[in-house]
Amino acid sequence: MPTKRKPRQRQWHAKFSPEVLSLFLELEHGRQRGEAFRRKEKTLMYALGLVSEFWSMTSVLDRSTGPGCEPQYCRYQDWHTCRRVREQLLAASGTVEAPTSAQ
Numbered sequence: 001m002p003t004k005r006k007p008r009q010r011q012w013h014a015k016f017s018p019e020v021l022s023l024f025l026e027l028e029h030g031r032q033r034g035e036a037f038r039r040k041e042k043t044l045m046y047a048l049g050l051v052s053e054f055w056s057m058t059s060v061l062d063r064s065t066g067p068g069c070e071p072q073y074c075r076y077q078d079w080h081t082c083r084r085v086r087e088q089l090l091a092a093s094g095t096v097e098a099p100t101s102a103q
Helices: 018-029 035-047 051-055 074-093
Strands: none
Touching: 018 035, 018 074, 035 051, 051 074
């Protein structure tokens, strides 16, 4: 049955809550190790709706330049999704580049 729906003509722009942005900045600029960090990272990923990406061991906090796996694996696409959300988070928070010394 035909519908009157049209495909969206514009790109989706994320709107992040202040809590999500502050948690992202806290984790981005803090020490990235320990159980407390992993709990907060899981909270952030769930708040962003990136549950399957979290369980495929990818993260918006990943600063790597490439996915580190072959395109046939689902982790490859998840890495690109996290990278896109990471860039949106950095733009929304006003941070151009992530600090390199916090790793």
